[in-house]
Amino acid sequence: MIIYDDEVFKMACDQFQVIADYLNIDPNDRDRLMYPKRAVAVTLPVHMDDGSTKTFQGYRVQHHLTLGPTKGGTRFAPSLSMGETAALAMWMSWKCALSNLPYGGAKGGVAVDPSKLSRRELEALSRRYMQEMIPFVGPHTDIMGPDMGTNEQVMAWFMDTYSVYQGYSVSEIVTGKPVAIGGTEGRREATGRGVVYLIERAMNILKIDPEKCTAIVQGFGNVGSVAALSLAYKSGVKIVGLSDHTAAIYNPKGIDVKAAEQHIFKKGHLKAFDQENHVDPNKLLTMKCDVLIPAAVDRVITEKNAAKLQCRILAEAANGPTTPGADLILEQRWDEIFVIPDILCNAGGVIVSYFEWVQGLQSFRWTEMEVTDKLFRILEHSFAQVIKRAKEHKISHRTAAMAIGVERVLKAKKVRGLFP
Numbered sequence: 105m106i107i108y109d110d111e112v113f114k115m116a117c118d119q120f121q122v123i124a125d126y127l128n129i130d131p132n133d134r135d136r137l138m139y140p141k142r143a144v145a146v147t148l149p150v151h152m153d154d155g156s157t158k159t160f161q162g163y164r165v166q167h168h169l170t171l172g173p174t175k176g177g178t179r180f181a182p183s184l185s186m187g188e189t190a191a192l193a194m195w196m197s198w199k200c201a202l203s204n205l206p207y208g209g210a211k212g213g214v215a216v217d218p219s220k221l222s223r224r225e226l227e228a229l230s231r232r233y234m235q236e237m238i239p240f241v242g243p244h245t246d247i248m249g250p251d252m253g254t255n256e257q258v259m260a261w262f263m264d265t266y267s268v269y270q271g272y273s274v275s276e277i278v279t280g281k282p283v284a285i286g287g288t289e290g291r292r293e294a295t296g297r298g299v300v301y302l303i304e305r306a307m308n309i310l311k312i313d314p315e316k317c318t319a320i321v322q323g324f325g326n327v328g329s330v331a332a333l334s335l336a337y338k339s340g341v342k343i344v345g346l347s348d349h350t351a352a353i354y355n356p357k358g359i360d361v362k363a364a365e366q367h368i369f370k371k372g373h374l375k376a377f378d379q380e381n382h383v384d385p386n387k388l389l390t391m392k393c394d395v396l397i398p399a400a401v402d403r404v405i406t407e408k409n410a411a412k413l414q415c416r417i418l419a420e421a422a423n424g425p426t427t428p429g430a431d432l433i434l435e436q437r438w439d440e441i442f443v444i445p446d447i448l449c450n451a452g453g454v455i456v457s458y459f460e461w462v463q464g465l466q467s468f469r470w471t472e473m474e475v476t477d478k479l480f481r482i483l484e485h486s487f488a489q490v491i492k493r494a495k496e497h498k499i500s501h502r503t504a505a506m507a508i509g510v511e512r513v514l515k516a517k518k519v520r521g522l523f524p
């Protein structure tokens with residue numbers, strides 16, 4: 105389909121076909137499962153600080169509506185396209201289904217570099233985006249959340265804009281909001297916490313001691329920073345590699361992650377941090393470590409570097425970091441590298457978003473302990489199912505995770521039937 109014409113969408117489709125073949129899905133059901141149900145493109149005119157008016161392109165893709173409303177993050181990134189948004193929405197579908205959340209997948213966003221906007225411009229763009237989306241979203245239709253390039257403040261502007269148009273507060277329209285306006289305790293940390301929980305489970309299976317382990321974290325946004333800090337200061341793992349979009353650092357003696365966080369807080373990036381240990385960002389992923397955590401963008405582990413990875417655990421905190429070509433290589437290396445696939449590894453975010461939505465609908469307040477405890481229980485269940493299925497069917501962890509997700513959506517579509 106021409107509107108989704110994009111490399112990332114093609115990758116998501118290729119991954120789906122692998123699963124469809126493994127599950128022996130009837131060709132008549134494949135397109136129905138794979139293509140997004142709805143896709144919206146909007147043009148967003150914004151008054152810039154210099155007096156000019158600039159237009160931005162915004163998107164929202166709702167992948168399937170079979171199990172409940174759609175759910176997914178909002179990405180502000182310069183290269184965002186309809187195809188990439190559709191791929192991310194498709195992954196959200198399998199992710200939500202694997203965790204048994206009553207949602208279809210969605211994703212949206214704006215093609216923009218948010219770091220180039222003033223705070224006023226960012227607010228104007230965020231509000232305009234939500235305003236244009238009002239006819240297509242709702243607490244029982246499609247619930248937005250955060251993703252790369254957006255944060256709690258952007259979610260607050262979304263919630264406020266939607267609420268102003270309704271005439272009353274609708275906190276359930278977005279998740280990842282500040283706690284002060286109905287956000288949940290533990291949402292900001294949820295994805296990173298989930299990543300670390302699953303890494304510790306993998307270490308447990310492999311019988312390796314976290315205190316003797318090293319890790320490389322690619323990306324120091326919300327997910328990467330929470331994961332790195334928690335691994336370093338709670339699990340006792342030595343962080344030997346760290347990067348953001350401006351620099352990559354590798355130090356076998358260990359990196360002071362708190363100092364890196366402080367540096368980013370002050371400067372906004374890692375560029376001038378620990379300069380004597382800077383390395384080629386392309387080489388960081390193939391350097392020696394026990395745990396490799398891609399927590400940035402998609403397609404960073406490819407057929408070019410998959411054979412060179414030197415880790416024991418690959419924890420996919422980003423969405424779509426590994427290409428299907430790389431997967432074939434990793435399948436050969438199954439006894440060397442334990443893969444925690446993205447739709448399992450980073451599911452903590454949407455799971456706690458679900459808790460936030462449920463609390464909002466019922467005007468409830470859970471404590472951080474309740475939230476984290478429930479999060480770990482869901483992750484534990486999914487993790488156990490994936491490992492069991494992979495073992496029994498001699499398939500990769502990714503195939504097992506995706507198969508569980510795809511199967512649940514297919515079953516629901518079958519039992520609901522095709523109308524008319």
Ligand code: GLU
Binds near residue numbers: 247248251252280
């Ligand atoms: N952006 C997150 C993801 O990719 C979560 C989105 C949400 O909380 O709705 O899973």
